[in-house]
Amino acid sequence: MIFLQLFYTFFKIGLFGFGGGYAMLSMIQGEVVTKYGWLSTAEFTDIVAISQMTPGPIGINSATYVGYSAIVNAGFQPAMGVIGSTIATLAVVLPSFILMFLISKFFIKFQNHPSVKAVFKGLRPAIVGLLAAAALLLMNSENFGQFYNLPLSDLRTFIQANYQFLISIIIFIVTFIATRYYKISPIYMIILCGIAGFFLF
Amino acid sequence: MGFYLQAFITFFKIGLFTIGGGYAMIPLIETEIVEKKKWITHNEFIDLMAIAQSIPGVFAVNIAIFIGYRLRKIKGALSMSLGTVLPSFIIILAIALFFQQFKDNEIVQRIFMGIRPCVVALIAAPTFRMAKVTKINRYNIWIPIVSALLIWLLGFSPIYVIIIAGISGFVYGKFQRKSDAS
Known part of the structure; x- marks a missing residue:
């Protein structure tokens, strides 16, 4: 059942997709091209190019596109492809929602605890470095x-x-x-x- | 205009102009959410970024979810993340359905040659503003510099940098409280 597989695959990608859109792309390639063969390598390269050129997070763009293409390549009508892209996009976002609940509950409860405050004191200057690295990597x-x-x-x-x-x-x-x-x-x-x-x- | 509609429209606008990955969203959120709407402060934004970066998933969506949840719990998280995701969803679907040749279009390519260096500058600019907000001075400036160099030159994953920085902050805080107590 390709729709279920699509959901499961993109949920997994959302759950283990650490390190931003580009790291996610290699996971998507591994699952979608190598493991399931839903897309050819050339099709995947096209999707990467289009994901980078269009607005929006790369993880979302590629999920939407792969969801559509996988279903249409499997011989379904384009209208079913729209359902495929909806499933893939929802699945890739869902883990973030679940984690957000768990973390927000924890964070709001403990945010004034001296240890939590100390952790964030250490994190803030590093985040500035992260942002600088993002700009440098793109040059x-x-x-x-x-x-x-x-x-x-x-x-x-x-x-x-x-x-x-x-x-x-x-x-x-x-x-x-x-x-x-x-x-x-x-x-x-x-x-x-x-x-x-x-x-x- | 109701809060949720406003939240949705603001993040829809942000999603529409996030070109070239999640980090491109940071200057947009900074202008729209922190400076114009004043929904969260600079420091809150930086803390939320740290959390959003430490968990898996799409960075831009994580940020939208966290800001939304901070302001209006689950309904806030839903309206803001929906706003972030919808522009890309619609555009990609339109391309997949009707314009498969989009990326080979010469006009599109020219426009993006202009946008790409612009986006890099948009990411570079808030780095300096955030340095001011996080009170970077000559005693702690080595932290962002070392973090940036580890990622940029040595290919460290940002995740590890965040974990190390968090643990260091925790340990440093413990020692400081101990020396305060004695």
């Missing part, structure tokens, strides 16, 4: 384009070769200054940078 050629180390004497060739990289750096700096010092809303910046990308690339 790669996939997001900024390739950098070619050419002599600056031939400025024209340098700019032509590194066009995407240079524009990306400018977008990065402008966005950083606009949100940090001028409190421009992140949503406006995303829209503006999308428009800039359309005209500049």
